[in-house]
Amino acid sequence: MSAITPTRRLEPRNRLNPGALLSALQHVYIWVWLVIFILPFLTTVVRSLETPQGGYSIEAYRFAWNAFSPNLWISVKLTVATILINLVIAVPAAFAIIRHPVPGKRFVLSALNVSLYTPGAVMGLSLAITYAYLLKIQGTTGGLIAAYTVGTFPLMLVPVIVALRDLPEVYGEAARTLGASRLRTLLRIELPLLGPGISAGILLTFVIVFNEFLVTLFIAGKSDQPAALVIYGLLGRAGFAPSTAALAAIMQFTSFMVVLLFFKVFGSRYLKGTYLG
Amino acid sequence: MARVRLVDVTKHYGDTVAVDRVSADIEEGEFVTLLGPSGCGKTTTLRMVAGLVDPSDGQILFDDQVVNRVPTHRRQVGLAFQSHALFPHMSVAKNIAFGLTNTRVAKSVVNARVQEMLELIEMPDFADRMPGQLSGGQQQRVALARMLATDPRVLLFDEPLSALDRNLRDTLKYSILELQRRTGKTAIYVTHDQSEAFAISDRIFVMNQGRVEQAGTQLDIYLRPETAFVAKFVGDNNALPGVVTTVTAGDDGQQTVVVDSIGTQLRIEGTSGIGVGDHVVVFVRPENIEVVANDEAVMAAGIVEGLVDQIVFEGPTVRLTVVVNGHPLSVNISGVDRLTLLDTQSRTVRLALNQPAIVKQNGNSVE
Numbered sequence: 001m002s003a004i005t006p007t008r009r010l011e012p013r014n015r016l017n018p019g020a021l022l023s024a025l026q027h028v029y030i031w032v033w034l035v036i037f038i039l040p041f042l043t044t045v046v047r048s049l050e051t052p053q054g055g056y057s058i059e060a061y062r063f064a065w066n067a068f069s070p071n072l073w074i075s076v077k078l079t080v081a082t083i084l085i086n087l088v089i090a091v092p093a094a095f096a097i098i099r100h101p102v103p104g105k106r107f108v109l110s111a112l113n114v115s116l117y118t119p120g121a122v123m124g125l126s127l128a129i130t131y132a133y134l135l136k137i138q139g140t141t142g143g144l145i146a147a148y149t150v151g152t153f154p155l156m157l158v159p160v161i162v163a164l165r166d167l168p169e170v171y172g173e174a175a176r177t178l179g180a181s182r183l184r185t186l187l188r189i190e191l192p193l194l195g196p197g198i199s200a201g202i203l204l205t206f207v208i209v210f211n212e213f214l215v216t217l218f219i220a221g222k223s224d225q226p227a228a229l230v231i232y233g234l235l236g237r238a239g240f241a242p243s244t245a246a247l248a249a250i251m252q253f254t255s256f257m258v259v260l261l262f263f264k265v266f267g268s269r270y271l272k273g274t275y276l277g
Numbered sequence: 278m279a280r281v282r283l284v285d286v287t288k289h290y291g292d293t294v295a296v297d298r299v300s301a302d303i304e305e306g307e308f309v310t311l312l313g314p315s316g317c318g319k320t321t322t323l324r325m326v327a328g329l330v331d332p333s334d335g336q337i338l339f340d341d342q343v344v345n346r347v348p349t350h351r352r353q354v355g356l357a358f359q360s361h362a363l364f365p366h367m368s369v370a371k372n373i374a375f376g377l378t379n380t381r382v383a384k385s386v387v388n389a390r391v392q393e394m395l396e397l398i399e400m401p402d403f404a405d406r407m408p409g410q411l412s413g414g415q416q417q418r419v420a421l422a423r424m425l426a427t428d429p430r431v432l433l434f435d436e437p438l439s440a441l442d443r444n445l446r447d448t449l450k451y452s453i454l455e456l457q458r459r460t461g462k463t464a465i466y467v468t469h470d471q472s473e474a475f476a477i478s479d480r481i482f483v484m485n486q487g488r489v490e491q492a493g494t495q496l497d498i499y500l501r502p503e504t505a506f507v508a509k510f511v512g513d514n515n516a517l518p519g520v521v522t523t524v525t526a527g528d529d530g531q532q533t534v535v536v537d538s539i540g541t542q543l544r545i546e547g548t549s550g551i552g553v554g555d556h557v558v559v560f561v562r563p564e565n566i567e568v569v570a571n572d573e574a575v576m577a578a579g580i581v582e583g584l585v586d587q588i589v590f591e592g593p594t595v596r597l598t599v600v601v602n603g604h605p606l607s608v609n610i611s612g613v614d615r616l617t618l619l620d621t622q623s624r625t626v627r628l629a630l631n632q633p634a635i636v637k638q639n640g641n642s643v644e
């Protein structure tokens with residue numbers, strides 16, 4: 001018989017393919033960790049929806065929003081103020097460190113990052129003492145912003161330094177030969193090109209300051225409390241009430257949305273070609 | 278357009294001298310190339326003209342104005358970079374318009390100028406592209422358009438073609454020359470590539486270790502090197518050490534000298550400042566050495582016999598290594614017909630040495 005007989009190479013369908021098994025295991029592994037990570041958040045959301053009668057409603061959210069939206073608003077304002085101050089400090093500092101010969105550069109950089117390695121309670125206590133006895137700004141909004149800035153400006157500085165180090169000086173030089181002053185070169189060329197670093201700094205500062213609790217506990221006054229501190233207070237007074245859970249869920253959701261927004265806006269502009277783009 | 282003058286321009290970095298008393302007088306509309314190996318100070322010199330580096334000493338003048346203290350953005354120079362340096366966050370049109378938007382120019386004027394520049398570089402439909410979407414050659418053309426858009430007084434080029442492949446380099450170097458000729462602007466061009474320098478320059482400044490070794494036209498540099506460095510750096514050269522045996526002064530003040538070198542007498546005309554007993558190096562280019570028949574009568578600076586050590590076919594030319602009295606000479610022959618003169622048995626060959634250049638031996642600059 002001269003007809004070509006195809007060799008039968010296909011496996012029987014019902015036999016378990018080792019590749020598929022491995023793939024399934026990988027998926028299970030990822031999902032297990034994902035559930036472990038988001039379980040606290042899910043539990044909080046479920047708790048926030050419970051009613052004393054045993055049913056579910058969004059009543060707790062309405063209550064939390066009415067009672068605590070001023071505190072959420074305070075958190076937002078403090079965060080924005082800290083971000084702006086961090087920017088004003090970090091951008092010139094990064095230029096000084098990267099573009100100019102600063103003696104003992106490594107040491108300066110390590111010293112500037114000390115606040116990142118300091119335990120929150122130690123930081124809170126030392127700031128409280130300083131602000132209460134020396135600067136007399138303990139319990140004020142200004143004191144709170146100052147404390148956040150001290151604690152988080154390295155989070156702005158480091159990404160900006162990394163971005164600036166990777167930014168070839170040739171762009172600025174090209175701009176200057178084309179007649180742009182140093183200020184215009186900074187605004188039109190260098191800052192936009194530092195966008196990824198600056199936006200990463202903004203994101204990090206936001207996530208930390210918006211949710212900051214420990215330093216806040218030491219520095220904040222009795223009135224005008226940020227939302228994170230209110231949650232702590234509620235825990236003490238009302239326990240794990242649905243309204244407490246609702247406020248926590250709102251904060252979590254806000255942070256999550258900011259991160260998503262970040263990747264939506266900056267991901268398409270700057271992260272193309274990276275695994276995030 | 279401006280005449281550019283450098284007067285003893287010097288740049289130190291700590292104890293290191295990057296540029297050492299460089300002087301130059303570049304005419305309006307002239308195309309000058311700074312040629313030299315990496316680290317010779319050519320780029321630093323160019324950056325001082327652009328104002329990106331401050332000279333430690335000396336003066337830089339545009340026409341009669343000293344510009345040492347004029348910041349880069351007020352010097353009205355155009356600088357083309359090796360990396361093109363197009364702003365990656367701006368479209369082609371915005372890149373070209375950038376220089377114009379730094380001055381108070383009406384938007385309609387800017388747009389018209391951008392279109393004019395795009396047509397000049399033959400890329401009229403590329404206005405909305407981003408630099409990342411362009412090839413290397415297109416990026417460099419846009420960079421040239423951006424530089425010309427502001428109508429600068431001086432054009433500066435910092436190895437603008439060295440990141441491109443060979444074919445593109447050959448095309449673009451003539452585009453650059455044509456743009457410069459058409460605009461009539463003074464140009465200073467930095468390169469380590471001699472063929473580039475020879476193709477496009479009115480004058481070449483050969484630099485080494487921060488100093489100008491020789492400034493002159495292509496022919497001056499190629500045929501009449503004044504220093505051993507220039508003779509060796511530009512083109513291939515055979516360096517033949519020797520001692521001057523006789524000097525005859527002509528009516529025009531120029532000398533004819535005879536040098537005892539590689540076991541023969543080399544006669545060199547048109548020299549000056551050479552004395553009997555001077556230790557010199559005679560440079561003879563491989564293409565100026567000819568294979569001649571034993572009975573052939575030739576006019577040459579010197580005739581030598583040697584043993585063929587190596588023959589390399591390079592297509593249009595054949596490269597021989599011939600050992601003359603223990604001294605290896607490189608010889609380039611165009612075409613294969615002269616090869617028939619080689620004695621395949623004894624491998625001996627008779628060579629005529631033409632167009633020698635002579636440089637006095639001073640210190641360690643000559644091996």
